[in-house]
Amino acid sequence: MNRTEIENKVRDFLIEDLEVDEEKIYPDARLKEDVGIDSLDFVDIVVIVEKNFGFKIKPEEMAGVATLNDFYSYIESKVG
Structure with a gap:
């Protein structure tokens, strides 16, 4: 899976599953401050990432x- 595919999958689940506004999704967007990811959303992200990318997120690795760019790179390092 390449970087573009990862970015597209992440964008899709942020919009569809977490109801993030598309204009908040850009590479330098900060997960908490700009995208609005909170601790409850993070639980959902763990499940979604496991389903879509086939690995479990370890909190210490996050x-x-x-x-978002950091998040894409993290996923890329796990699936690449």
Whole structure:
């Protein structure tokens, strides 16, 4: 799976499952401040990522993930 496919899947589940406005989804968007991801959303993201990408998110690995670009890179490192 390439970077574009990852970005598209993430965008789709943010819009469809978490009801994030599409204009809030851009590479440098901060997950909490700009996209509006809270702790309840994070639980949903863990389930969605496992379903869509086939791996479990470990909370300690997400410590340095602040932006959508970081999140894309994290997923890419796991599925690439």
